[in-house]
């Protein structure tokens with residue numbers, strides 16, 4: 001069975017190559033089933049294959065010194081590292097993943113964004129209040145990186161085409177460090193040895209989308225929470241420059257290296273720590289964005305009135321002018337009833353991880369999103 005089906009596949013591939021001289025070695029829209037399926041299908045799986053000479057964090061953040069990387073592992077030491085240890089040669093690319101050129105004939109472009117950098121929870125001193133959490137940043141000088149990939153079908157790999165790091169208006173790299181005392185307390189040095197200063201303009205990206213018809217991208221962020229607009233023209237030296245960051249009313253980020261606009265509904269200030277805008281969807285005309293919080297808001301302590309909430313807040317914005325976005329509405333998303341999940345009855349374990357705008361496939365002008373809703377231990381590793 002194995003050999004006959006692979007012969008058939010080889011013959012079909014040859015036929016396809018003869019029939020279409022423009023056949024791309026990269027994954028295009030034609031390679032993806034277009035008929036509605038009863039359930040989600042896995043089209044394939046690919047590992048990131050960086051280019052020759054790729055040196056991991058040193059390539060994507062060329063300003064990092066050996067001193068900056070002193071708490072990471074390199075070379076053979078990476079092989080037997082513990083889960084909490086970081087290999088400087090293997091960045092984590094996909095805190096967020098979006099499509100930048102879904103119809104390109106020479107390969108669909110995927111756009112990925114890292115989070116705020118490698119970090120671990122750590123031991124908190126006795127007497128630390130519940131609402132305070134300490135986080136150990138392995139590479140505190142790390143600047144979040146946006147990158148562009150194509151799937152090379154011949155190599156069976158996700159090829160890194162382009163990348164740039166987030167920077168302020170002055171061109172200096174931003175960090176992924178927390179902004180205010182509403183976020184985690186940052187440390188470094190292993191088990192929260194040395195307390196770090198917060199960074200007023202650090203960003204911890206959670207999702208990314210290209211804004212159609214522009215050289216700009218939109219990111220969802222965990223701190224505040226916020227939405228940020230940045231240049232993602234990989235051919236430009238301004239790639240990665242953050243232009244505007246939108247935060248909830250009532251908050252300020254004085255001295256940030258980009259414009260800050262407090263226009264989001266102030267209610268979003270009640271987001272749970274570490275549970276920001278994990279999902280960002282953009283309409284195909286590039287005029288509207290919807291951002292969803294990862295979790296319900298309010299304290300999840302047992303005595304809290306919000307402990308059993310599985311209502312996630314979302315905001316819709318007019319981004320026709322990305323530098324002057326306007327709130328169009330504040331919406332509620334009701335998560336799956338916890339009784340339908342098979343392991344846990346804790347609503348706080350429900351997390352929204354990603355959203356994509358699909359009105360065009362649903363044949364309606366209403367806003368229709370496909371949302372990925374997850375619970376602990378319920379994603380099967382492929």
Ligand SMILES: *[C@@H]1O[C@H](CO)[C@@H](O)[C@H](O)[C@H]1NC(C)=O
Pocket residue numbers: 318319320321
């Ligand atoms: C969105 O903003 C643009 C101006 O930037 C305006 O012309 C348009 O009417 C707005 N759309 C909605 C739905 O408010």
